Every structure is written in structure tokens, then in C-alpha cells.
Amino acid sequence: MRVFVINQNLHSLDTCHPAKARKLLSSGKAAVWKRYPYTIILKHELKQVKTHDHRLKIDPGAKTTGLTILEGNRVIFAAELTHRGSAIGNALATRGAIRRNRRNRKTRYRKCRFNRSKPAGWLPPSLMSRVHNILTWVKRLRRVCPITAISQELVRFDTQKIQNPEISGVEYQQGTLLGYEVREFLLEKWNRNCAYCGATNVRLEVEHIHPRSKGGSNRVSNLALACNPCNEAKGNRDIKDFLVDKPNLLERILKQAKSPLRDAAAVNSTRWRLFEELKAIGLPVEVGTGGRTKFNRTRLGLAKTHYWDAASVGESTPEYLKVDGIRPLLIKATGHGHRRMCNINKFGFPQINKRGKQALRSKQKVIRGFQTGDLVRAIVPKGKNAGTHVGRVTVRATGQFDITTATRKLQIINWKYCSPIHKQDGYTYA
Numbered sequence: 001m002r003v004f005v006i007n008q009n010l011h012s013l014d015t016c017h018p019a020k021a022r023k024l025l026s027s028g029k030a031a032v033w034k035r036y037p038y039t040i041i042l043k044h045e046l047k048q049v050k051t052h053d054h055r056l057k058i059d060p061g062a063k064t065t066g067l068t069i070l071e072g073n074r075v076i077f078a079a080e081l082t083h084r085g086s087a088i089g090n091a092l093a094t095r096g097a098i099r100r101n102r103r104n105r106k107t108r109y110r111k112c113r114f115n116r117s118k119p120a121g122w123l124p125p126s127l128m129s130r131v132h133n134i135l136t137w138v139k140r141l142r143r144v145c146p147i148t149a150i151s152q153e154l155v156r157f158d159t160q161k162i163q164n165p166e167i168s169g170v171e172y173q174q175g176t177l178l179g180y181e182v183r184e185f186l187l188e189k190w191n192r193n194c195a196y197c198g199a200t201n202v203r204l205e206v207e208h209i210h211p212r213s214k215g216g217s218n219r220v221s222n223l224a225l226a227c228n229p230c231n232e233a234k235g236n237r238d239i240k241d242f243l244v245d246k247p248n249l250l251e252r253i254l255k256q257a258k259s260p261l262r263d264a265a266a267v268n269s270t271r272w273r274l275f276e277e278l279k280a281i282g283l284p285v286e287v288g289t290g291g292r293t294k295f296n297r298t299r300l301g302l303a304k305t306h307y308w309d310a311a312s313v314g315e316s317t318p319e320y321l322k323v324d325g326i327r328p329l330l331i332k333a334t335g336h337g338h339r340r341m342c343n344i345n346k347f348g349f350p351q352i353n354k355r356g357k358q359a360l361r362s363k364q365k366v367i368r369g370f371q372t373g374d375l376v377r378a379i380v381p382k383g384k385n386a387g388t389h390v391g392r393v394t395v396r397a398t399g400q401f402d403i404t405t406a407t408r409k410l411q412i413i414n415w416k417y418c419s420p421i422h423k424q425d426g427y428t429y430a
Contacts, residue, residue: 066311364397374420
């Protein structure tokens, strides 16, 4: 993994090798500016510096987004960004249930509001958080790297070609991507399992539910995935004859074959919103489909990961990629906590302290220069927790903090033993 470098005037420069970064730090010519992503800042300003073009590639996903930066045909940065959309959806559902219960108990004065209009292009918070997370990291990477172009996987599937391959003749779908769009769609729709026996981790074949020899079409609603034994056993028989002794399985397959891929539709909607936001940044934005991404990744011989999918997005993907020494940065969105001053129990009632009053939280978030969620290094000189520990801190007004490391949780650590490494920014890293 390369090291990001910024000039003394905070202008981004080309990346450097980690060995060169160590020399600059040990000689006092540079200092650590950020830990995530790891960035050094020069202590002297370079004049008339020429930088190379860098392309940021994005593979948006429902749960995890891949991010990759390319300098020519060399991958210099890779990351996987895990979203918290499901957590936001659950929190909103819980809050709504608690408010309804309070209204039913006549303990809430505020009336429920109905028929509130939403602006054009509105997305629910659980989906919009994905867009905001990606935009946040696009802006952060632009501050430390001279990015000149962006590539985004805009649509997961080319649904026009998938739903009707004969839209203007067979030639409409001919080319190097023939079959990639349909197969990738079917893999997602059938959960990468055999539709008939449920086999996993085997080679799956595209199979016609209603055989072509008996009038079946190539529409995606007539296609399923089957392992080789099931495909040969079915042959050109109709599915009703093949599963005559398994009515429950027959009903499930016919229902799933006609059902749309809802997750793909939801993610496609966030991709279009993300595309508009990326265009507003001012950089040229290249787009590509999921079929193109899979074709490029297969051609390059890369593993099936989110960051390698991102490296394979769009037609700008070079014929050969230098991927030596790449270790992806694992980023997980955690949020910045909540503004609720009194915690509640599972029934929606406020928690009570020993004096019989509501257990209110302190309004002061920063204690002795530290805030809950900061990454710190604690050097404890004595006691059962003696040693050097690195982890996330939980602050208290008394100055006695808790530190959660990768292996355990340390309690009652004096703030004087702690030194900050990375301030809390709504994300955790690995």
C-alpha cells in the first residue's frame, strides 16, 4: 500500500513508497498528518510540483462499497466501506414504535403528523446514509490524493437487455459482454444456489424453466440456475412434470422466478443519486454496468471482493493491473452517537437512577481533550493493566476512562496515561 503525501500548503502530491515515508519521518522532513488513510505532510514546501493523474473507482453496494485509486495501471489504494443503513432503519422503526406507545398511553403531547410532502428525489435515511458515506470518503481522498477522474458502477444490471433480449434483434446483445449481465443477475436472484436442489459452491448453469423446445423464451423470468446433475435430469421437460412430486418446491421456484430483485432496485436508486452528487463535484465521471465489472475482473484474474470489483469498473480499466502489496483498509460506519439526553429501556421508558430520577446524560462530550470513540494509546505504568494499549476510549467526567482494545476492555484508566492517535470521526478502521 502506498503512502499519501501532502505539501506544506496542504496540496496533495503523488504517493510514495512506505520505505521512503519512513525515511522522511525519521529524518524530520515530514510528520504524520492522518492515520486513516495514512498520510504524511512535508515540513517544507515544494515549488512547481507536477503530479500524475489518479482515478478513483467506486463499486457501490447495499451493505459494502468498494473504493480503489489507480495511478495508470497501478493500484495504490483499496478500501471496503461497510454501511450502517440497516442499523438506521432499525433505529427509526424502534423510535416510531416508542412514540406510538407513548401516544397510546396519553403521555405525549405532540400529535402525530400525516400527509407530509417529500421533496423530489427523496430517499429514506437508511438509503441516503450510503450516499453520504461514499461522498464523505470521496472528499477525504481528494484532499490527500490528486484525483482527476471518477469511475462508478452506475447500474448493477442492464435491465433493458435482461428483460427482453430480442428488443431489436439478437445483435442488440452481441459483443464481449454477451451473457455477463444475465448471469450476474441470475446469481443475485437465486442466491448463487441451485434452484432445484439448493447446492452451493458448485458450477451453476443457466436453465430454461419452460424449455425452448416447447415454446419457452429467453426472458429473465423464464431463467433459473441449476447444477449439472439437476439440469441433465430435467432435460427438456417442463418444470411441472419435473417437480410433480414436490409441489412446495414447484410453487417456490415459480414465485421466485417472477419476483423482481428488490435489493437491486433499491441499490440502483441510490446509485443514481450518488451519480448526481459525484457530477456536482466537478470531476469527469465514468459509468459502467455490473456485467462490465465482472467481465473486467474475470479478464484480470482478480478475486471476488468489493475493492477488486471497484478496480474493474468501467471501460477505463487497463489491460493489466499492478496489485502487489495491496492490503485493503476496512472502514465501518458507526455514526456519531445520538442526541437523546435520557437513555430508555427496551419498553420505551426512561431509565431511573438510584435516587428515583431520570438518569440524564452529561451535556459535556469532551473530557480532558478526549471524546468517546477516539483512538488512543494508553501507557499504564503499574497495576493490573500495566503496559501499552491501543483502542477506542469511553470518557467519563471523573477522568477515569475505559479503553476497548481488539482483545479486551480495560476499565478505570486515568486520562493522563492516554495520548490521542485518531479523533472520533464516525468510522472504525481495521
